[in-house]
Amino acid sequence: KNEVEQSPQNLTAQEGEFITINCSYSVGISALHWLQQHPGGGIVSLFMLSSGKKKHGRLIATINIQEKHSSLHITASHPRDSAVYICAARVKTSYDKVIFGPGTSLSVIP
């Protein structure tokens, strides 16, 4: 069992739909990152969470530390949101090791 898992693995949505991507982890963490990887390969850090909820534009990220679960929500999805979304757990040890989830590939169709 991977230490960081994501669901779904692949997701196709119609433009305008509300999208949720889930991440669960089994390690103790100091923070959790959500990353976006564009088709060209570039990676952008979307959020870094250690508790609660953060919002940036149409993106919302939440984390439940007790349940070891985080969600990334996209409201009013748009084709330009098509990308791979990666959950990454910063392991709670002396060092800042990061364990990545396998990614969720999102396609938003016009």
Add this chain to the structure above:
Amino acid sequence: GAGVSQSPSNKVTEKGKDVELRCDPISGHTALYWYRQRLGQGLEFLIYFQGNSAPDKSGLPSDRFSAERTGESVSTLTIQRTQQEDSAVYLCASSFFSKGAQHFGDGTRLSIL
């Protein structure tokens, strides 16, 4: 520029050769990370620097891999005696402090023939 810069952007080399990949982090960022992404696979953590020290080298795949950082700035990742399985995109990221948001470079696409 103001972002994380990696060079070269692409590198093709023959099996058995040594390669050196470079990362210029954002100025003032004390933490620097190296990751690898093989084709069609997820990201793998390789090594993390806090300043010029690497407290966690556990992600380096073998003793053919080494990394250093000088002046709390530039870092180089060296792969000796390259193998075909080393083919991947090597990504560098930096953050202002060790628990800060990471900023990623565009990566070096390494192909071993």
